[in-house]
Amino acid sequence: MTRRFGMRVSALLVTTALAVGTGAAAALAEPSGPDISQVTQQRTLLQGSTTASYYWDDASGRAGDTGLPASGIPMRKGLIASPSWPLMTEGYVVYKGKKAPFFVGDRGPGNPSNNGIMLDLDAKTFAELTGGRFNSDTLGVDGIGGEGHIKIQYVITKWGNGVGKKNHPVAFSTGAWSRKDRNPAKPPVDLLALAKAKKAEEAKKAEAKRIAAVKAEEEAQGGASVQPASFDTGAATTTAARTETTDENGHTGTALALIGGLAIVGGVGYLGRGHLRKVVSR
Known part of the structure; x- marks a missing residue:
C-alpha cells in the first residue's frame, strides 16, 4: 500500500446549495465520477505498462490517508491516482487477463513514482x-501475502480536459501534472482494424472483378443468356417461318426460324436475340 506523504494537490472546491426556508442548513452536494462501465469498448488512445500500488483515502484519517482525492470526488471503486495524467482521464488496466x-x-x-511506480489503484480494484x-x-x-505492488498494463480511452501530461506517465516530481499538455500522444496503430479494412477492400475489388467478367461474357455471347420462357401454348406469341427440308438420305425435317424473339421447339419456349434456327427431326 502506497502513501503519497503530502504529494496530493488541494481538493477542488465542492459546490453547496442553500436549502430554502428559515434556519435551513447548507446542503453539501457531492460530485460523482464518470460512468466508466463501457471504457473497455472505447478507442485506445495510449497503452503501456507500469508497476501499480494501491490506496484508499476516505478522509477519515485512518491508515495515514491524506483527505479527499484531488478531484473532490469521494473515494470509490475505479478512482485511481496518477502522478501526471489529467484528472478525469479514463481507461482500464489489465492484470493476468483481468x-x-x-x-x-x-x-x-x-x-x-521516482522509482517507476506510476499508478495508484484503489484498494477495491x-x-x-x-x-x-x-x-x-x-x-x-x-489475503495476498502483504503484496502491495503488481505489474499491470494500462489503456487510456479518454483524456481529461485539465492540466496534466497526455502521454506515458512521469514522476510526480517533474511537475507535469500541473501543466497543460496541448500535444497528446498519437493513438497507437490498431493492427486488427487495419487487417479488417484490408480484407474488406480486397473483397470489394474481387466482387467488382467478378461483375466485370460476367458483363464481358454476356457481351461476347451477343447479349443475355438463353433462358426458358413462360408462355401460353394456345396463343400465337411470335412470327416464325416454317420450311420442310430433306437431307441426302431422304429424311424429312422441319426448320423453325425465330423472327420475333420467342421460338417453340418441342413444346418448350426459348428466348433469344437475333435469329434462331433449329432443325427438329421427325
Whole structure:
C-alpha cells in the first residue's frame, strides 16, 4: 500500500446549495465520477505498462490517508491516482487477463513514482485483480501475502480536459501534472482494424472483378443468356417461318426460324436475340 506523504494537490472546491426556508442548513452536494462501465469498448488512445500500488483515502484519517482525492470526488471503486495524467482521464488496466476500468480522480504516487511506480489503484480494484479482500477497517487488502505492488498494463480511452501530461506517465516530481499538455500522444496503430479494412477492400475489388467478367461474357455471347420462357401454348406469341427440308438420305425435317424473339421447339419456349434456327427431326 502506497502513501503519497503530502504529494496530493488541494481538493477542488465542492459546490453547496442553500436549502430554502428559515434556519435551513447548507446542503453539501457531492460530485460523482464518470460512468466508466463501457471504457473497455472505447478507442485506445495510449497503452503501456507500469508497476501499480494501491490506496484508499476516505478522509477519515485512518491508515495515514491524506483527505479527499484531488478531484473532490469521494473515494470509490475505479478512482485511481496518477502522478501526471489529467484528472478525469479514463481507461482500464489489465492484470493476468483481468480488466478493470478506472478514471483519474487523484494525484500520486509521490516519491514512489521516482522509482517507476506510476499508478495508484484503489484498494477495491487491487483486491479484485489479485484475488484479495478489501478490509474496510484497515483500508488495506488482505489475503495476498502483504503484496502491495503488481505489474499491470494500462489503456487510456479518454483524456481529461485539465492540466496534466497526455502521454506515458512521469514522476510526480517533474511537475507535469500541473501543466497543460496541448500535444497528446498519437493513438497507437490498431493492427486488427487495419487487417479488417484490408480484407474488406480486397473483397470489394474481387466482387467488382467478378461483375466485370460476367458483363464481358454476356457481351461476347451477343447479349443475355438463353433462358426458358413462360408462355401460353394456345396463343400465337411470335412470327416464325416454317420450311420442310430433306437431307441426302431422304429424311424429312422441319426448320423453325425465330423472327420475333420467342421460338417453340418441342413444346418448350426459348428466348433469344437475333435469329434462331433449329432443325427438329421427325
